Amino acid sequence: MQAIVVFHDKGAGFWPWLFGRRGFRHCFLALNDGRAWMVVDPRSNGTEILAEVAADYDLTAFYRLQGFTVMEAEVRAAAGRFPVWFFTCVEAVKRALGLRGWWIWTPYQLFRCLEKAHGK
Structure with a gap:
């Protein structure tokens, strides 16, 4: 299954605007x-x-x-459970891709993680 992750500033909440x-x-x-x-867009609402x-x-x-940054990604089968963590747009994308990494x-x-995975 082909996947892309799209990064942008539109619709971001207060904290991402402040610290992102x-x-x-x-x-x-x-x-x-x-x-x-199929687009999966996890938002605060x-x-x-x-x-x-x-x-x-x-x-x-x-x-x-549209000026967005786009990265291709690989969908992997998730082995085992994911740890309990805050549900953010990043966490939703990571889980859909089967990507682990508490530091992300x-x-x-x-x-940066996806960039490194593609050798760029």
Whole structure:
């Protein structure tokens, strides 16, 4: 399954605006199951899940044209349980990707982790 993680500043709450790195105050995930892109956007007022567009649409280019940072990601099977942690946009994306790492709790740290995984 193809996955991309999108980072941006729009819709971020008070604390991310105060302490977050510019351009990396919020993140969400888009998954391509071969039929459509599904967007999972965890927000403070609830998680939005949408079947966005057809699978062959270049969603990465669409988000980059809007000025967002986009990283490809690998979806892994999660082995075992995840530790109890604050539910944030980062934690939701990590769990959907099967990514572990208690030290990853900001969108920028998640970006750096994905960047390192892709050898960039």
